[in-house]
Amino acid sequence: MQKLLDKIQYPEDLKKLNIEQLPQLAEEIRTFLVEQVSKTGGHLAPNLGVVELTLALHYVFDMPKDKIVWDVGHQAYVHKILTGRKDRFHTLRQYGGISGFPKISESEYDVFGVGHASTSISAAYGMAVARDLNQDDFSVVAVIGDGAMTGGLALEGLNNAGGSRRDFIVILNDNRMSISPNVGALSKALTQVITTSLYNRVKEDIWELTGRLPRGARTLRKIIQRIEEALKMMLIPGQFFERMGFRYFGPVSGHNIDRMIRIFREIKKLHGPILVHLHSVKGKGYKFAEEDATKFHGLGSFCPETGNAKPRKAPPYNEIFGTALVELAEKDEKIIGITAAMAHGTGLIHLQKRFPQRFFDVGIAEQHAVTFAAGMALQGLKPVVAIYSTFLQRAYDQLIHDVGLQKLPIVFVLDRGGLVGEDGPTHHGSFDLSYLRIIPNFVIMAPRDENELRDMLYTALNYEDGPVAIRYPRGESLGLPRKPKLEMIPIGKSIVERTGKHVAILAAGDRVVPVLDVASQLEKRKIMAEVVNVRFIKPLDRVMLENITRRFKHVVTVENNCMIGGMGSAVAEWMAEAQVTDVTLHRFGLKDEFIPHGSLCDLWDYVGFSTHLLTNAIEKCVKKK
Ligand SMILES: Cc1ncc(C[n+]2csc(CCOP(=O)(O)OP(=O)(O)O)c2C)c(N)n1
Incomplete structure (x- = not known):
């Protein structure tokens, strides 16, 4: 039997299918994703979670006239498959091949280049305002995860867009996961919304009722809408998005294509800022990814039958750092660790396991992480802020104004310094030596190997005159035998x-x-x-x-x-x-x-x-x- 996916190159092909055929297409796409990503490596679980959402978006909206702005962009593989890149998908993330993230120069369907989190609302809102000023007519949709929504930039965008009356759609894909389980008050509030079934039931009924009304029944529809608004006020805990100026729809299953298509068709006609809250399962449909969405968030090549990744030859630098930090933290209770949603990637997971009360995941909030550490340092703690080189760029003013200028003894640990490989230019840590070097009071170290990294961490935690940054590359260490004793390195000595x-x-x-x-x-x-x-x-x-x-x-x-x-x-x-x-x-x-x-x-x-x-x-x- 010919596969539906074989017939699809562009969204026009998708639109020729019946809605009833889309679940089958979704399954074919999942099989394709697992097969391809197991060879190239990449962000599997986020993409498995948005198959139906991407199908519904492309089914209802008219890309590239309408604009979809993906947040982080790690979940845009399905979008790539549906927009002319299926036949090149096997080159994903490889040199000369297609990028693992939306890239303006790669396709007219990629309307905003991305790789860092929390940019979608601001960029999309900019497009919506430009559309209005240019007197154009198209829809703008920002697709953002619950993790990315914890970033300050996303909330700044929400604040700005919600205060307007412009036509603008935000789709919140809530799977309760960042890379690890999501954290913070917003995450808790969203979970409450999803689990409040009374409102969902009532809303379901209202939805059915308005659907059955005759076309001309405008007044009645309006009255029902008002009742719905009033019910929301009473029944939805938080009311966060409504208070922020967005008309809230949801929560809706992000795997129910039919339902999403109905909602998207409806909201396309509505005016003002709208937020659709979807709940979905990260890794959906691939057992290993559903069971361990953190491992399958992003990984190298793996065996599709077992889910096993290639064995490592030597411990990666993040593990060297994480275990060395625990060793030092055992002897000094002032040492604490801070991550911006990257407990695993940075290696701080080791501290979290050993000293959970001295570990802080602040969400995707690099700026806050740095200034939060400044407050702690002023009260005599020894914060170790572990943030990838590329993501620390987000917190540049905080490094200068809240840390360098205050001469605070904070240790910054920058993994993925230098080129990172397949993730490409959004993730290369190409700039840290330059951006840190110009800040007064900073000491900057770079270890040649894992033993030197351990000594540098030890040295940095004993340095009291100001901030220290240690930067090292992505991936495996050299596999050297562990030096028995940690040693101080004289500052500034080659x-x-x-x-x-x-x-x-x-x-x-x-x-x-x-x-x-x-x-x-x-x-x-x-x-x-x-x-x-x-x-x-x-x-x-x-x-x-x-x-x-x-x-x-x-x-x-x-x-x-x-x-x-x-x-x-x-x-x-x-x-x-x-x-x-x-x-x-x-x-x-x-x-x-x-x-x-x-x-x-x-x-x-x-x-x-x-x-x-x-x-x-x-x-x-x-x-x-
Ligand atoms: C500024 C920034 N910090 C950290 C990251 C690393 N990162 C990539 S995806 C991700 C989690 C995103 O979670 P969510 O938005 O909920 O999407 P999901 O993967 O769950 O679909 C993180 C922390 C990033 N890309 N950008």
Whole structure:
């Protein structure tokens, strides 16, 4: 039998099907998703949860004239399948293939580029206002999860849009999960709404009744609507969205296509800000993902029959950090951990398990996490704020104004510093060395390996003069034997990893070990490279810099960070200040562009970091007159 999915390339094809055929199509899409994502890796559970929702949206609205703005965008795979990208879906997240997130340059159906949470309401509301000013006519729909709704930006957007009378739709896909179970007062209130069955029953009846009214019965419909409003006031706990200026519809099952289509058709005709509250199951339809939605939120390739991911060769850095923090927390009860909805990804889950009362998940609220830590530090606690490099960008003013300026001893732990691979430009931690380096009072460290990470955490927690940031890459550590004892590292002290005489290579963090390989290759070409692990991007080791610039005519810097403002820039600034004019500085880092997605292996080639490319490039520098 021919599959329905075989007939679908674009939303027009979907619209040719009967509503009764859509559940079968949903099942086919689920099978397709599991099969494909098990090979490419990606965000499986969020997509399994929005299959029916995406079908209903594309069935009712007319994309790309109407605009759907996805929040985070990790759940847009079904949207991609239905908008001309099914045949390229096997290239998902691979170099040169389709992106794992909506991307404006990839398709006219992707109306807003995304990867970070909580942007959809603001962006979509901007489109709605522009539509009105331009006197255009189309619908704008923001699709946001309950997790992303905990972000300040989403609430700012809601506040702004709800205060208007503009036509604007928000669909809240509430699965009670962020990556982990969702947290906070809003999450509790939403759960209450879903579980208040009395209102649901009454609403169901009203819905049926208005459906049966003759076309001309406008007044009666209006009266019934008013009764419904009054009932809502009495029966819905919270009334949060209604009070925020949105006409509230729901809660409705996000897996009932028929029901969603009916509601979407209805609200498309209505005016003013509208919010539809769906409840859905993350990972729906794939047993392993339903049972462990956190594991299947986002993962690498896995076996579809068992749900098992590939075994790891070495513990990942987040686990090294998380377990080291527990060790230190055992001895110092002032140590606490803060995450913005990433307990697993950051490794703080280890602290949560051991000391739940000293662990704080604040939701997707990076700005709040940082200032919340500032308050704690002022009361004598030792907060460790673990946020991915890319997401800490959200809290930039807080880093400057609430932490740097106040000189507060807070430890920031930035996982996924540098290129992250398949998640691509929205997730690369390409900027942290630059954005942190310009803030006064910050110390910035980058470990070469897991033992150095442990020592740096120990050092940072014993540093009382201001904030410290430790940044390290995504993924597995080097698999080194554990050093028996934690050691303090003198602040601002680099370490020579290998001595040489023709060129000095200063490397930061995860580039140190690959640069040692490069040095071995250079040796085969009769170039003896000295390799320095700078360890501190701030303060830079001035004694080392004086020594190096005295002894070498060529100094090379290598960092997994954008070149502008990074470690190489810091060395250039020092050389300018120290008036070093007889040394040539060659900087290697990420160019001034957004680096695409792809496997790290492909990306090292792309940025010129793979051993042979870097060896050739450094050889050329040294041989240049
Ligand atoms: C600013 C920011 N912080 C953290 C993340 C990491 N992140 C990606 S998805 C997600 C959970 C989103 O939950 P929800 O919006 O409910 O969507 P669901 O995955 O449950 O469908 C988190 C924390 C992010 N993308 N952006």
